Amino acid sequence: xxxxxxxxxxxxxxxxxxxxxxxxxxxxxxxxxxxxxxxxxxxxxxxxxxxxxxxxxxxxxxxxxxxxxxxxxxxxxxxxxxxxxxxxxxxxxxxxxxxxxxxxxxxxxxxxxxxxxxxxxxxxxxxxxxxxxxxxxxxxxxxxxxxxxxxxxxxxxxxxxxxxxxxxxxxxxxxxxxxxxxxxxxxxxxxxxxxxxxxxxxxxxxxxxxxxxxxxxxxxxxxxxxxxxxxxxxxxxxxxxxxxxxxxxxxxxxxxxxxxxxxxxxxxxxxxxxxxxxxxxxxxxxxxxxxxxxxxxxxxxxxxxxxxxxxxxxxxxxxxxxxxxxxxxxxxxxxxxxxxxxxxxxxxxxxxxxxxxxxxxxxxxxxxxxxxxxxxxxxxxxxxxxxxxxxxxxxxxxxxxxxxxxxxxxxxxxxxxxxxxxxxxxxxxxxxxxxxxxxxxxxxxxxxxxxxx
Ligand code: PFF
Ligand code: NA
Numbered sequence: 377x378x379x380x381x382x383x384x385x386x387x388x389x390x391x392x393x394x395x396x397x398x399x400x401x402x403x404x405x406x407x408x409x410x411x412x413x414x415x416x417x418x419x420x421x422x423x424x425x426x427x428x429x430x431x432x433x434x435x436x437x438x439x440x441x442x443x444x445x446x447x448x449x450x451x452x453x454x455x456x457x458x459x460x461x462x463x464x465x466x467x468x469x470x471x472x473x474x475x476x477x478x479x480x481x482x483x484x485x486x487x488x489x490x491x492x493x494x495x496x497x498x499x500x501x502x503x504x505x506x507x508x509x510x511x512x513x514x515x516x517x518x519x520x521x522x523x524x525x526x527x528x529x530x531x532x533x534x535x536x537x538x539x540x541x542x543x544x545x546x547x548x549x550x551x552x553x554x555x556x557x558x559x560x561x562x563x564x565x566x567x568x569x570x571x572x573x574x575x576x577x578x579x580x581x582x583x584x585x586x587x588x589x590x591x592x593x594x595x596x597x598x599x600x601x602x603x604x605x606x607x608x609x610x611x612x613x614x615x616x617x618x619x620x621x622x623x624x625x626x627x628x629x630x631x632x633x634x635x636x637x638x639x640x641x642x643x644x645x646x647x648x649x650x651x652x653x654x655x656x657x658x659x660x661x662x663x664x665x666x667x668x669x670x671x672x673x674x675x676x677x678x679x680x681x682x683x684x685x686x687x688x689x690x691x692x693x694x695x696x697x698x699x700x701x702x703x704x705x706x707x708x709x710x711x712x713x714x715x716x717x718x719x720x721x722x723x724x725x726x727x728x729x730x731x732x733x734x735x736x737x738x739x740x741x742x743x744x745x746x747x748x749x750x751x752x753x754x755x756x757x758x759x760x761x762x763x764x765x766x767x768x769x770x771x772x773x774x775x776x777x778x779x780x781x782x783x784x785x786x787x788x789x790x791x792x793x794x795x796x797x798x799x800x801x802x803x804x805x806x807x808x809x810x811x812x813x814x815x816x817x818x819x820x821x822x823x824x825x826x827x828x829x
Contacts, residue, residue, distance in 0.1 A: 377792075378448040381621045383712050383722075384545050389627045391551045393635055396610075396619050398554035398701030400640040403489055404608040406565075406695055407670055409644040410651045412600055415665030417592035418584040422648075424598055428605035429641055432817055435809040436611045436774045437633040439781030442793040444620025445629070446785075450712035451475050451614035454621060455780070464784045471776045475614030476710045478773060480729070481765040482613070483706040484736035485758050487538070490699035491530030492671060493692045495520060500678070500689035509685070513675040517668045521744035531737050534696070538703040539730035542711055543723040554701050561694040564687070565646050568674075571681055572653030581652035584662045585645075595824030602821045603767030608640055612770030612777070615705040618712055629794050630806075667758075707733070768825065775818040782811035 386392040413421055447454020452472030459468040499516070503509045510516045520526060572578055606612040616636075623632075651670060654677040655662050666672075678688035707729050714725035743750070743757035752760035781790060791803055 377446070377625070379625050381448045383450075383622060383715065385622050385624060386619075387551065389624070389632060392619065392623050392627060393632050394551060394554040394558070395701075395705075396616060396632070396636045397639050398558060398698075399610045399615055399619065399705035400608065400636055400702070401558065401643050402698045402702030403486060403493075403695070404604070404702070405640065405644040406647045406651075406698070407489060407493075407667075409604065409608065410648055411665055411667055411669040412604060413585065413648060414655075414663055414669055416597045416600060417589055417663055419586050419588040420590055420592045421597055421601055422585050423588050424593070424601040425604055426641070428602045428817075429609065429637060431809065432602065432774065432814050433605045433609045433611060434633065434637055435806060435814045436606075436777055437609060437616060437637055438629060438794065438806060439777050439810055440611060440614065440617040441620035441623065441629045441633055442781055442790055443777065443785070444614075444617035445623050445625070446789060446793055447617075448621045450621075450716050451617050451709050452713050453716055454617065458780075458785065458789075462784060462786055462789075468776075468780060468784070471773060471780065472614055472709070472713070474769065474776070475612070475617070475773050476713060478613040478765050478769040479615060479706045479709055480733060480736065481761055481769070482607075483703060483729075483733045485740040485761050485765075486699065486703055486706060487534045487733065488527060488531045488737050488740040488758070489667070490534040490696055490703065491527060491532075492520065493696045493699060494533055495526065495530045496671065496675075497689055497693035497696055500685055500692065503685050504689060509679065510675040511679075513672045516675070517671045521668075524741055524745045527741045527744070528738065531741060532734060534699070534703070535730050535734045535737070537700055538707060539726045541700070541704050542707045542726040542730075545722060557694060557697045558701075560690075561698055562643065562646075564691050564694060565643070565650050567687070568650040568654075568677070568691070569646060571677060572650050572657075575653050575657035577653040577656040578649070580656045581649060581662075584652055584656070585648050595827070598821055599767050599825050602771055602818070603763075606770035606774055607766040608644060609637055610702070610705055612773035613706075614709050614773065614777075617777070618709045619705065621712075630798075630802075768822075771818050771822060775815055775822075778810050778814045778818075782807060782815075 386395060443458060444454060447457050449457065452469050455468045455472045456466055459466055499510060572581065610616055652662055655673045658673060658676045660673055675688065678684040681687055707726065710729045711722065711725045714720050714728065715722050720728065740758040740761060747757055750757055755763060791798065794803065794806065
């Protein structure tokens, strides 16, 4: 059993929890969760999402950490080593490649949206110093999307920030950034929650988010809910597996895995409870959806709140930081693989992935202007990339991860990695979920995509 990785190690259990939480908590919670909850009609969607977190997310989270820590390499090579150990086919390396590709696709549009949040942070910063305010949020957002140059610039700024940290390696910088800034973002969300309560529409938001309207349930909605469960927890693309490779041997996997999943879910729900009252209070239809949801609604609240301009600046800049710690983990699997398998240094590998990711992101940039007429199966280019990566590739990656951890790895190995003193019932429970329940649920939902029902 290897006790360390060539890429470095987390200095402590807390460091891993912070890094993995930094990976999980991001645009998925504060931008994507509200907007797709809105598009899918609220309550029923949230319920299906929570079920997916518990029955699919958690078992896959444990599986990824177990595989990563056992293999101690990039996903491709960890899979090769473990497959060799148990005499399985090396074709399992394909899971690592699939993860790298999914991460790359996600990084491409993620960086564009993170660019929007940077742009908004700077709009408020300028306003603090006397610049023009956002008086018509729809117009401001529309103007941003129409401006390919502006979008490309901020997408580039974000990619440079990301590559900077990845080039330095996992432990430096990252641990500290996450440890200080994430709690501040959480406090800002709580302040917005209080503002939401003060609008008098908090209970309407609770009803929208938690009162299921069963007529909203459809194959497509369930696919989206499962995709979001994977996306928000950073699962299905070997990112958590890669972070697991740097996890010290003594750390208790079920504890840290559960902590990460719970914090991520809490942030998403609090974000929803903070944002929907504002949406409703300003007369916006909570079901109106769209990727611009938080950018066109929150500025209305910031214009009214005491210290709203400073608050708006802090909110969007910290959201960029949350996106930053996630984007780092989107790059890490590819970078670790390149470092292991080529002569590239960590710096050159990171730069390569960033440049390619930036170029690929131009497709998402153009989908709002030059290519706004282009439709891929009824979706805009960015929506299509989001759908392919989050709703299709992540669940397939998660399915393979669960099958590998549940059926291919020996029980001795998984038990040793999870906790050798674990109660029998707890281990059997994890095994049963990972072997049967999780794969079956993913398969049924995937069948929904193929239109089986
Ligand atoms: N979990 C991140 C979020 O919710 O914003 C996005 C993400 C990061 C997805 C890393 C996948 C991943 F591997
Ligand atoms: Na998330």
